Amino acid sequence: MISNIYKVFFLALLFSAWKIFSRRYLHPLSRYPGPFLWSVSRASYATAYAQGKLHKRIQCLHDQYGDVVRVAPDELSYRTEEAWKDIHGPLRNFPKDMRFYHASKSKAPSVAVAPDSIHGRQKRAILRAFSVSALQSHERLLRPFVDTLVRMLHPTDGKKENVVVMTEWYNYVIFDFMAFELFGESLHCLEKGTSHTWVDMLYGSIKGWAFLSQSKYFPSLSWVIKAALFLFRRDLLQHRSTKFTSVASKVSAESVSESGDPGFGTYMRAADMSYLHCVLQESLRMYPPVPLGMPRVVPNGGAVVSGQFVPENTSVAVASWATYQSSSNFKDPQLFLPERWSDTDAGGDDVKGALQAFSMGPRGCPGRSLAFGEASLILARLIWAFDLELSPQCSNWADQRAYIIWDKGPLLVKLAPRS
Ligand code: HEM
Numbered sequence: 001m002i003s004n005i006y007k008v009f010f011l012a013l014l015f016s017a018w019k020i021f022s023r024r025y026l027h028p029l030s031r032y033p034g035p036f037l038w039s040v041s042r043a044s045y046a047t048a049y050a051q052g053k054l055h056k057r058i059q060c061l062h063d064q065y066g067d068v069v070r071v072a073p074d075e076l077s078y079r080t081e082e083a084w085k086d087i088h089g090p091l092r093n094f095p096k097d098m099r100f101y102h103a104s105k106s107k108a109p110s111v112a113v114a115p116d117s118i119h120g121r122q123k124r125a126i127l128r129a130f131s132v133s134a135l136q137s138h139e140r141l142l143r144p145f146v147d148t149l150v151r152m153l154h155p156t157d158g159k160k161e162n163v164v165v166m167t168e169w170y171n172y173v174i175f176d177f178m179a180f181e182l183f184g185e186s187l188h189c190l191e192k193g194t195s196h197t198w199v200d201m202l203y204g205s206i207k208g209w210a211f212l213s214q215s216k217y218f219p220s221l222s223w224v225i226k227a228a229l230f231l232f233r234r235d236l237l238q239h240r241s242t243k244f245t246s247v248a249s250k251v252s253a254e255s256v257s258e259s260g261d262p263g264f265g266t267y268m269r270a271a272d273m274s275y276l277h278c279v280l281q282e283s284l285r286m287y288p289p290v291p292l293g294m295p296r297v298v299p300n301g302g303a304v305v306s307g308q309f310v311p312e313n314t315s316v317a318v319a320s321w322a323t324y325q326s327s328s329n330f331k332d333p334q335l336f337l338p339e340r341w342s343d344t345d346a347g348g349d350d351v352k353g354a355l356q357a358f359s360m361g362p363r364g365c366p367g368r369s370l371a372f373g374e375a376s377l378i379l380a381r382l383i384w385a386f387d388l389e390l391s392p393q394c395s396n397w398a399d400q401r402a403y404i405i406w407d408k409g410p411l412l413v414k415l416a417p418r419s
Helices: 002-026 036-040 043-050 054-065 081-088 116-130 132-153 166-183 197-215 219-232 234-238 242-256 267-272 274-286 320-324 368-385
Strands: 068-072 075-078 162-165 303-305 308-310 315-318 386-390 412-417
Touching: 002 036, 036 043, 036 068, 043 054, 043 197, 054 068, 054 075, 054 320, 081 303, 081 315, 116 132, 132 166, 132 368, 162 166, 166 197, 166 368, 197 219, 274 368, 368 386
Parallel strands: 075 315
Antiparallel strands: 068 075, 162 412, 303 308, 386 412
């Protein structure tokens, strides 16, 4: 009996050793650089993911191994502009890795995961909502919400300044506006100064999705991960400086230039303000809303990605954070330099196409212009109305964990109305 147990144990050991050896040395991806543990098992990747530190770990791996790294037995991570075009661009547009994405079982898949045969029709319908004339009508609806935001942020009771949790107020204005657009009724977060269950649910469900998607990479452990999530994080399944001063003064100076009026009468107009545009671009680079890669699968026959052949069925992703924080793409990547996006020479050597915060190609974000319009109008109005100062206790605020999107802490900002 005991000798049989030894035999089984020995065979299991042999099998594991063979699997490790073959993944490392015989696998079609074995010629790609990467750390030993990451290339023989997905455990290191999943652990970093569960800790919310994957974006930083992958950034370190790229700094150590170069522009392409084998981050799991069947997955490559990239940080080049070429990889964006090869994986997401109009000519290639590899299918999404459905282990990462969540497809509902209904017959009407959402546009984000619909197969190509359905996606084109859905996307054409959606794009109509983002035409220039549609954007103008969105803007008419947005303006009253921005007025309320500015009014609510003014200090009361004769105080000269107000310290507010800016992350919350940005949520209130955007979700009130979006709810009004979609359902014809605001969530009334702005007037009440509190969040709405739906907003908490949305953020919670994205975090829940982050964990559930990892469970799909380990089919035999999938039920354990789901049970743990259900038992311990049920909330996720239900809901859930000097530089700054100079940037603010340039944006507000730009607002009054030309006509002497605040230049943000409309967000289309605000979006035309070039320095403001540079500030938003640089913010997307420094704090990309989706800091992790969005994995796609190399189709049958394999394909060339970033200059090297990749076999079929390999999962490939451009690691946004690592790409935007790499000195191979941006000079002094850790510095917030809006000027690098201007027509001056400031960002002359930067690989600007490496920044694709809205992704690109047929599956790229249709909401890009609306998002820029909203952000431009809100930022221009705030800087026109207030002097903003980051609270010292938030100086490391951007050092966050990420679960698909950032796990944001409260961003405390001191607002003093401008005279
Ligand atoms: C700063 C704001 C935003 C950022 C950074 C952003 C980013 C992205 C990214 C990276 C994707 C690609 C996802 C993937 O490949 O899996 C995407 C897709 C999408 N986004 Fe956005 N987005 C933003 C705002 C918006 C807004 C305001 C809307 C609409 C009101 C919107 C609607 C969509 C839709 C419908 C898709 C799916 C497109 C498709 O699969 O063809 N986004 N977005």
